[in-house]
Amino acid sequence: MSRSDEIVEVAQALLDEAGPAGLSMRAIATAVGIRAPSLYRHFPDKAAIEAALQERALLDLADTLAAAGPNLVPLAAAYRDWALAHPHRYALISGQALHRDRLPAGVEDAAAAPLRDAVHGDEDRARALWGLAHGLVELELAGRFPPGADIAAAWRAGMTAFGEHRRQGFRA
Amino acid sequence: MSRSDEIVEVAQALLDEAGPAGLSMRAIATAVGIRAPSLYRHFPDKAAIEAALQERALLDLADTLAAAGPNLVPLAAAYRDWALAHPHRYALISGQALHRDRLPAGVEDAAAAPLRDAVHGDEDRARALWGLAHGLVELELAGRFPPGADIAAAWRAGMTAFGEHRRQGFRA
DNA sequence: TGCGAAAGCTAACGGCGTTAGCTAAGGTGC
DNA sequence: GCACCTTAGCTAACGCCGTTAGCTTTCGCA
Numbered sequence: 001m002s003r004s005d006e007i008v009e010v011a012q013a014l015l016d017e018a019g020p021a022g023l024s025m026r027a028i029a030t031a032v033g034i035r036a037p038s039l040y041r042h043f044p045d046k047a048a049i050e051a052a053l054q055e056r057a058l059l060d061l062a063d064t065l066a067a068a069g070p071n072l073v074p075l076a077a078a079y080r081d082w083a084l085a086h087p088h089r090y091a092l093i094s095g096q097a098l099h100r101d102r103l104p105a106g107v108e109d110a111a112a113a114p115l116r117d118a119v120h121g122d123e124d125r126a127r128a129l130w131g132l133a134h135g136l137v138e139l140e141l142a143g144r145f146p147p148g149a150d151i152a153a154a155w156r157a158g159m160t161a162f163g164e165h166r167r168q169g170f171r172a
Numbered sequence: 173m174s175r176s177d178e179i180v181e182v183a184q185a186l187l188d189e190a191g192p193a194g195l196s197m198r199a200i201a202t203a204v205g206i207r208a209p210s211l212y213r214h215f216p217d218k219a220a221i222e223a224a225l226q227e228r229a230l231l232d233l234a235d236t237l238a239a240a241g242p243n244l245v246p247l248a249a250a251y252r253d254w255a256l257a258h259p260h261r262y263a264l265i266s267g268q269a270l271h272r273d274r275l276p277a278g279v280e281d282a283a284a285a286p287l288r289d290a291v292h293g294d295e296d297r298a299r300a301l302w303g304l305a306h307g308l309v310e311l312e313l314a315g316r317f318p319p320g321a322d323i324a325a326a327w328r329a330g331m332t333a334f335g336e337h338r339r340q341g342f343r344a
Numbered sequence: 345t346g347c348g349a350a351a352g353c354t355a356a357c358g359g360c361g362t363t364a365g366c367t368a369a370g371g372t373g374c
Numbered sequence: 375g376c377a378c379c380t381t382a383g384c385t386a387a388c389g390c391c392g393t394t395a396g397c398t399t400t401c402g403c404a
Contacts, residue, residue: 025360025361025362026361028360034382034384035384035385036360036361037363037364037383037384037385038382038384039363040362040363041381041382041383045362046361046362052248056283074390077238093316094314096313098314098316100315107215112262123321123326124322124325124326124328125326125329125330125333127308127311127321127323127329128304128326128327128330128333130306130307130327131304131305132303132307132308132330133307135237135302135303135304135306135307136300136303136307137194138303138306138307139299139302139306139327140266141351142266149299150251150295150296154295154297154299154300154303157294157296157299157300158298158300161333161334162333175351196391197393198392207353207393208353208391208393209352209393209394210351210352210353213350213351214393217392218393336351343351
């Protein structure tokens with residue numbers, strides 16, 4: 001394993017346990033066993049390390065979604081489960097945090113493809129579905145739902161809306 | 173206008189033009205005409221200033237949504253329009269950024285109430301709808317949709333799903 | 345007139361990402 | 375075998391960040 005790979009590995013462990021706020025260059029370097037400036041021998045800046053983590057996370061998410069199959073309900077469940085299992089990774093790939101220009105082409109799309117397939121290529125409904133899943137995950141991770149809220153039921157309500165809609169062959 | 177109010181006013185202007193990243197204590201202080209440590213005469217810490225901005229933003233959003241009326245489509249349009257008009261304010265009240273423990277009681281709920289009313293008190297569907305709106309806004313603000321994407325059509329697709337669903341009296 | 349509170353100030357601390365510039369180790373060409 | 379260049383580490387430091395300590399000035403009021 002190259003030193004670069006080792007750094008990314010260590011950074012991912014640090015992200016998982018300490019969150020994005022704990023992912024400092026000094027912390028990564030210490031975990032590797034070197035000093036912060038030495039990291040710049042392997043990566044041009046912190047964003048490059050973050051981009052490597054984002055690539056990993058997106059590919060992992062894409063695999064997970066692909067493994068969930070083509071049906072809406074298990075697909076949505078896989079999306080939510082992945083986010084809840086890796087909340088800090090999800091935070092790293094959501095919002096403005098994504099270093100899109102540093103990611104290899106296709107990586108971002110790979111994670112979106114399963115959702116698009118689940119609505120049979122209808123781009124508008126795929127985007128709405130993505131928004132729904134992303135929004136529900138973000139609200140849940142941010143603790144915006146009151147304690148005791150039945151979040152699974154909210155997912156069911158959303159999925160039912162989209163599922164029924166599809167079964168009727170509706171077009172917006 | 174008290175000094176505290178002036179600070180919040182200036183901070184909001186700074187937020188609107190420079191975004192959350194530009195909202196530093198030194199920048200706020202300079203814009204007010206004082207030095208950063210003097211801000212601590214009026215607020216205990218930066219989070220308190222942010223909380224004041226969040227309260228303003230949430231109340232403004234709540235007013236905007238209330239003015240949009242009880243129907244789903246114009247309500248959703250108002251939500252999106254507000255977020256696009258004040259992207260940095262939206263960023264400040266979304267995600268983990270919210271200082272919930274520092275906000276006056278009811279402020280957060282005031283912004284959510286119109287969505288809940290629009291689905292006639294069905295909590296599960298209200299949360300799904302909130303997730304949909306929040307998610308679509310976040311994805312759009314983050315530039316996650318490809319250039320030229322018909323985002324309005326995605327909103328229509330989502331709203332149609334929820335709207336049709338309601339008209340049929342469906343329950344999840 | 346004196347006093348205390350309010351509100352400003354400078355200097356500084358420990359954190360951050362990052363840069364400049366030095367050094368030690370390892371391989372390669374003559 | 376020696377000179378040389380590259381690689382990968384290091385320390386010191388810069389300018390930013392939020393924040394604290396401690397000083398001064400001003401002002402209202404008894």
